[in-house]
């Protein structure tokens with residue numbers, strides 16, 4: 052599934068209308084219909100009506116066919132509702148095409164028997180184009196209409212609200228009557244369904260203006276808008292349902308859409324990942340690769356252990372953990388499956404810059420070098436990391452303190468690598484890397500990750516709710532697996548281990564980063580199910596749930 056910006060959506064609309072010759076009013080009709088279908092489905096759920104078949108077609112003829120009847124007929128039930136008389140919906144209508152979608156939806160809802168009242172944010176005479184056609188059709192059908200600010204409107208007098216005020220054409224914070232209607236809708240306590248995006252949301256970045264609709268359901272039209280996946284927008288959108296309206300998905304590649312939702316289909320068909328992770332019948336530990344991990348200090352011994360154990364659980368054949376000598380006695384025996392490499396240490400248990408030669412030697416016999424979990428900072432660490440960057444032929448996975456080293460260095464001046472680099476920052480680390488604030492990182496995570504990955508020639512895993520994976524070639528994937536309970540110390544170290552393990556098993560950097568993030572999130576979901584309360588999840592639970 053593709054994720055698009057408002058500008059890309061306009062181009063997709065344009066291609067469909069101008070190049071394919073599908074009239075804009077047809078797309079708007081489709082939009083109105085799918086919005087109405089989702090409202091009917093919602094009314095059914097809360098009215099306790101059973102769900103009919105997914106396509107909305109009841110298999111009414113089946114019994115007749117079995118009985119040998121010659122004639123069968125089935126009816127479209129997507130827009131029928133047994134308890135329609137109990138429903139009264141207010142349709143908040145803006146002056147643009149989003150309002151037009153709402154007007155079309157209102158007609159379909161009325162057909163089901165649901166009472167609808169149109170609430171225009173602006174005088175209906177100011178609508179133009181297809182929205183004006185919809186206004187006239189609704190009027191011809193006799194749908195009651197009021198104009199906000201001119202007529203009395205009490206949103207408490209309805210059973211649900213369709214928000215069709217502002218869509219992808221909105222600019223800035225909602226103004227005037229739009230702002231007042233949004234505030235009134237939010238405080239009404241009624242269920243709100245948004246057409247395309249919640250009004251007041253920045254469709255690209257996920258920023259919410261003041262005010263912004265808080266929807267229970269958002270019926271997103273044609274393509275998922277980026278802002279619906281990025282917080283706080285993702286929180287304002289409620290349950291997002293993406294519905295087709297006649298714009299072919301194949302057009303997305305024509306206009307260069309490069310952002311995907313990270314689904315099993317995208318992993319398999321787009322990235323070429325074997326989701327079953329089949330093992331070769333004649334495989335042995337050498338078949339599945341060897342990770343070299345440079346991690347841990349006396350103060351943060353657990354981070355390396357978590358990464359190393361996660362790497363093993365994610366399926367690589369061998370893991371060598373290179374660690375400071377002072378840490379060694381407390382680690383021996385804690386994970387018998389690991390190989391340990393003593394690379395010396397300073398008196399206080401920190402890393403020695405001189406360990407680099409030993410690491411480079413070790414990396415010659417390994418498939419991946421992962422650096423950073425619990426590493427701490429130490430004297431000449433920039434030179435240390437530069438030597439690894441320039442000296443090893445292994446793919447590099449860089450996390451935690453090693454990212455802070457990178458952030459302090461002018462690493463674009465380092466010799467370019469023939470082998471890939473994956474950076475796995477959380478928002479704070481990303482802020483240091485990009486030299487901006489954490490709030491600026493979170494403002495538009497997708498764009499930031501894509502820009503950074505391209506500019507620096509790295510694969511970037513920007514962690515957080517809906518982790519973004521961006522490649523140097525300009526592709527991006529937004530993950531949706533995971534659980535809020537995974538916000539716990541060490542969860543990032545586990546991810547580093549998983550990604551490194553997948554790289555060692557022969558996945559390329561985009562596959563390993565994307566599949567690693569996906570598996571990490573799934574394991575977190577499983578770990579949450581195994582606990583009485585998700586707040587109880589600790590990083591080790593994620594490893595055990597892999």
Ligand SMILES: NC(=O)C1=CN([C@@H]2O[C@H](COP(=O)(O)OP(=O)(O)OC[C@H]3O[C@@H](n4cnc5c(N)ncnc54)[C@H](OP(=O)(O)O)[C@@H]3O)[C@@H](O)[C@H]2O)[C@@H](O)CC1
Pocket residue numbers: 064075076078079082145146147148149150152216217218219220221222223224225226227229246247248272296
């Ligand atoms: N094209 C198609 O065929 C299809 C389009 N589709 C649908 O159209 C939607 C996009 O429609 P759109 O481009 O008409 O913009 P839309 O979001 O309705 O509103 C823009 C209007 O609002 C106003 N306005 C702007 N900002 C404002 C603010 N902050 N506060 C207050 N007012 C503000 C501004 O008016 P102005 O102030 O400039 O006079 C402008 O006229 C899209 O989300 C989808 O639902 C789908 O059905 C697919 C087919």
Ligand SMILES: [K+]
Pocket residue numbers: 149214215216217218245246247248249250
């Ligand atoms: K809307």
